[in-house]
Amino acid sequence: MRALSATGDGGLVEPVRVPEPSAGAGEVLVDVRAVSVNRGELHRLTAAAAGWRPGWDFAGVVADQGTSGDAPAAGLPAPGTRVFGIADGGSWAERVAVPAARLAVVPDGLSLERAAALPTAGLTALRTLRMHGDLAGAGVLVTGAAGGVGRFAVQLARRCKAEVTAVVGRPDRGDGLAALGAAEVVVGVEGLEAEFDLVLETGGGESLREALRLVAPRGTVVSFGNSSRASTAFSVSDFYPKEASLRGFYVLNDLDGPRTAADLAYLAGLAATNELVVDIAATSDWRDARAVLCRLRDRRLAGKAVLLVTKEKQS
Numbered sequence: 001m002r003a004l005s006a007t008g009d010g011g012l013v014e015p016v017r018v019p020e021p022s023a024g025a026g027e028v029l030v031d032v033r034a035v036s037v038n039r040g041e042l043h044r045l046t047a048a049a050a051g052w053r054p055g056w057d058f059a060g061v062v063a064d065q066g067t068s069g070d071a072p073a074a075g076l077p078a079p080g081t082r083v084f085g086i087a088d089g090g091s092w093a094e095r096v097a098v099p100a101a102r103l104a105v106v107p108d109g110l111s112l113e114r115a116a117a118l119p120t121a122g123l124t125a126l127r128t129l130r131m132h133g134d135l136a137g138a139g140v141l142v143t144g145a146a147g148g149v150g151r152f153a154v155q156l157a158r159r160c161k162a163e164v165t166a167v168v169g170r171p172d173r174g175d176g177l178a179a180l181g182a183a184e185v186v187v188g189v190e191g192l193e194a195e196f197d198l199v200l201e202t203g204g205g206e207s208l209r210e211a212l213r214l215v216a217p218r219g220t221v222v223s224f225g226n227s228s229r230a231s232t233a234f235s236v237s238d239f240y241p242k243e244a245s246l247r248g249f250y251v252l253n254d255l256d257g258p259r260t261a262a263d264l265a266y267l268a269g270l271a272a273t274n275e276l277v278v279d280i281a282a283t284s285d286w287r288d289a290r291a292v293l294c295r296l297r298d299r300r301l302a303g304k305a306v307l308l309v310t311k312e313k314q315s
Contacts (some may be wrong), residue, residue, distance in 0.1 A: 003093035004289055004314060005123045008050030011035035012042075012293050013092075018053070021067035021090075021097040028076055030083060032060040033070040034115045034116035035286070039147065039227060042296055050244035055091030055120065056252070059084035059106060059116035060309075063095065075100070082106040082299050085264060086123070090229035092286065094309060102255050104264035109272035117304035121148035122267040123260070125156050129223045131247055138197040141214060142166050143171060143189065143207050144227060146302040147197030147314050151279050153200055154180045159275075165196070169208075173302050180277060189214065198222070217242045226248040278301030285310055 005016040023029040036057040045054055047238075062083055065076045069176050077083055085103025087096055095149065099215045129135065140157045144150045145166035157164045158181025166182035168174040168187050174185040186192065187267050189207065195216035201208050204226030211221045212234050221244065254260075270276035281303035 001094040003053055003090065004051040004055070005288065006048040006050055006054065008043050008048065011290065012045045013054070013289050015287065018093065021095055023064050023097045026101070027066040027097050027099050028062050028083070028104075028218045029064040029066075029095060029105070030058065030062045030085075030092075032058050032061045032091060032094060032096055032309045034059045034309060035092050035307050036117040036120070036148075037292060037296055037307065038120045039296065040120070040225070042228075042293055043227075045293065048287075053090040053092065055089055055093065055096070056086050057084075057116050057119045058087060058091040058098075059099055059112040060096075061199055067253075068142075077103075077105060082112060082115075084112070084268070085291065086119035086120065086157050086251075086260075090250065090307075092289070092307070094311070101258065101261055104261050104268055105250045107268055107272040108232045112267055113280065113283060113306050113308070114278040115268060116306055117148065117270060117280055118267050119264060121304065122152050122276075123263055124149045124224055124249070125152035125200075126267065127251070127254075128224055129153060129156055129160065129198070130222050131222050131249070132198040133164040135198070138162045138193065139216070140164050141189070141196040141199040141211070142182075142190075143200065143211065144168075144202040144225070145177055147184070147202070148195055148279075148304045149200075149202065149224070151177070151180060151303055152276070153184050155276055157181070157198075165192070169299065171301070175302065176279070179229055179236055195219070200224070202227055204228045208232045209234040212239050212244075212246065213260075215242065216243045218244060220247060222247050224251075254284050280306050282306070283308065 140162040199211040201211040202225035205228035281301040286307040
């Protein structure tokens with residue numbers, strides 16, 4: 001089958017032939033129809049050796065079930081079912097085998113393209129927001145709010161009745177965030193003085209230092225990325241008297257529990273009824289992945305990028 005693989009140089013990805021996967025016990029084999037691109041994958045591609053296969057998010061149709069003994073395992077989605085989910089890697093391919101615990105059924109009213117944009121960004125937004133507990137009336141600061149995680153986080157935080165401040169890098173990247181629920185949209189955090197009960201921080205470097213300055217006493221800063229690729233220096237004396245928490249989050253660390261399928265189903269249900277807007281900034285054939293990755297790298301996309309996995313024409 002065909003897949004996209006790292007080139008190990010500035011070309012980022014190239015199409016290759018790889019062996020067909022098969023579904024093991026508790027897994028399903030999915031005919032992939034759409035995948036989405038995450039900034040974390042882009043960062044890895046810039047340093048990956050040739051042959052590394054990227055891909056976390058996917059949506060498609062169940063092709064086969066893993067077996068338990070000689071029979072298909074009970075409880076697995078049947079062949080022909082539309083599903084979406086998150087893999088450890090390698091989902092940028094015609095087929096992927098994944099544990100059933102890492103996927104959910106795509107409900108009516110939700111396209112496969114929109115479903116493919118949900119897993120990594122949606123789970124990150126949902127689970128980082130939960131780290132503070134009850135958000136009703138809380139002040140929430142979301143850095144990188146124009147990105148995939150940020151746009152979901154703004155909506156989900158507002159849904160929990162939080163007061164959301166969205167941080168973007170340029171004025172044009174703030175377009176649409178107020179409509180998604182941000183009470184305030186700011187360019188950079190340097191001028192902010194308010195204290196926030198929860199800060200979702202993805203920039204690293206100076207952005208993380210400012211997050212530690214802006215967090216309220218006994219508040220929480222959740223660091224889930226380092227898009228600046230910079231080190232962070234801050235005054236510990238300015239932070240520890242607040243008795244605030246700095247926590248890290250990495251979505252791939254906690255996927256095998258029963259809550260993953262439930263969380264994916266929750267996000268899909270909101271998206272299917274338009275209670276969660278899935279902003280797709282670019283939809284392209286997966287053969288154009290290199291151009292899409294370059295646009296993401298240059299921050300010319302506000303929202304998610306989706307690649308459509310087209311079938312190879314038979315000669």
